Amino acid sequence: MPRWFWLGVGIGLLFVAAAGAVKIALDARAESLPVYMTVPDWPLTDQEGNTFWLGQTRGKVVVLGMVYTHCPDICPMITARMMEIQQQVAAEGLSDEVFFVTITFDPERDTPEVLRHYAQVRKVDFRNWVFLTGDPSTIRHLTDVLGIYTERVYVINGTPRSGTPAASEAQTTYFINHTDRIFLVDRQGRVRALLPGSRTDLNEAMEKIRRLLRERPAS
Structure with missing residues (x-):
């Protein structure tokens, strides 16, 4: 040639x-999934009463949800969707790489004991899942960082009402209107996916989790 x-x-x-x-x-x-925000490394309290820094999850992909235990509808569904994801993660042998975090936005009522009971009733596997409460101001700042909307609605004489109740109504029952969302967080603590909370599709969630697991950690 x-x-x-x-x-x-x-x-x-x-x-x-x-x-x-x-x-x-x-x-x-x-x-590659987008980067929305970074989860701050702030101290909270877990279901056993121990201090848990959010930064302890660095190095793992995190499935994060915010709920409150008195919620009659959306929050149990968020927890159920997270349990489905946890079970699938275990079935694929990924439990050492994926961690689950539930944070209350009702710390006044959701003590560590209340959170532990809430999880135990639902037979949550605590081996890679933590339930957190904390100082109300910390929780409030965290909802701001994550873009979670919350609004208390008080039930006074059988009538729902927003706004702060009078001193004589301090013990009034309240519910919390809130954003319905589950967050996927990468190994560096950055939120990379916003899932539709109680309506989260298992296959979609797992596809995104696998993407984050395939990413190489920053050098």
Whole structure:
């Protein structure tokens, strides 16, 4: 074969290799999930009464939900969706790499004991799941960081009413209107996916969790 033929073959192979590298880079970019915010490394209290820093989850992919135990509808469904994800994570042998966090936005009523009972009734596996409460101001700041909307609605004489009750109504029952959401957090503590809480699809959640697990940790 003439020399120019082999030169052309070499150039063609270089183009093929370059195109392959570009495709790999584009595929990786397409697979990457957006970064929404970073979960702060703040101290809270777990269901056993121990201090738990949110930064303790760094290095693992985290499934995070915010609920309150007096919730009559949405919160039990959020917890149920998270339990489905936990069971699938275990079935795929990923329990050492994925951690689950539930935080209350009703710390006045949700003590560690109340949270532990709430989880035990639902037969939650605590091996890679923690339930957290904390100082009300810390919880309030955390909901702000995560973009969680909350509003207390007091039931006074059988009538729902928003706003702060009078001193004589301090013991009035209240419910909390809130955002319905589950967060997926990467190994660096960054929120990378916002799932629709009680309506979260298991397959969608697991697909995103697997993406985050495939990401290489920052050097």
